[in-house]
Amino acid sequence: MHYPNSDTQLQAGAKVIMIENAYVQGSSTPVSRTDGNGNAYQIRELQDGTQREVLKNFPAQAELQTSLSKYATDIVIRFLQYFRVAEYKTRENAGN
Numbered sequence: 001m002h003y004p005n006s007d008t009q010l011q012a013g014a015k016v017i018m019i020e021n022a023y024v025q026g027s028s029t030p031v032s033r034t035d036g037n038g039n040a041y042q043i044r045e046l047q048d049g050t051q052r053e054v055l056k057n058f059p060a061q062a063e064l065q066t067s068l069s070k071y072a073t074d075i076v077i078r079f080l081q082y083f084r085v086a087e088y089k090t091r092e093n094a095g096n
Contacts, residue, residue: 012092016072022084023058031056 010016021028031040032053042056059067061077064086068075072088 010090012090014090016086016088016090018086019083022079022082024082027082029056 023031029042029044032043033041035041038057039055040057041053043051044054045051061079064077064084065075068086068088071091073091075086075088077087078085
């Protein structure tokens with residue numbers, strides 16, 4: 001998981017709340033394929049009827065925690081029924 005420039009415009013210690021949908025079997029758009037790097041893809045239909053393949057990963061809590069720890073302190077991750085919520089404070093020199 002990569003969050004390029006996610007904190008470059010925020011002061012150190014800024015509180016960030018990130019909300020993203022979680023994968024729920026039977027409710028979420030099914031994963032259409034997984035590539036050799038473990039990336040998951042879904043097929044999404046647009047309003048005009050065309051379809052596009054989109055990259056959509058669903059990292060486990062440990063992976064999300066590890067990725068955010070490069071940029072953040074005081075990380076709290078909650079998995080709800082349909083969403084996951086990550087709250088954290090930005091680090092000094094995040095990602096450097």
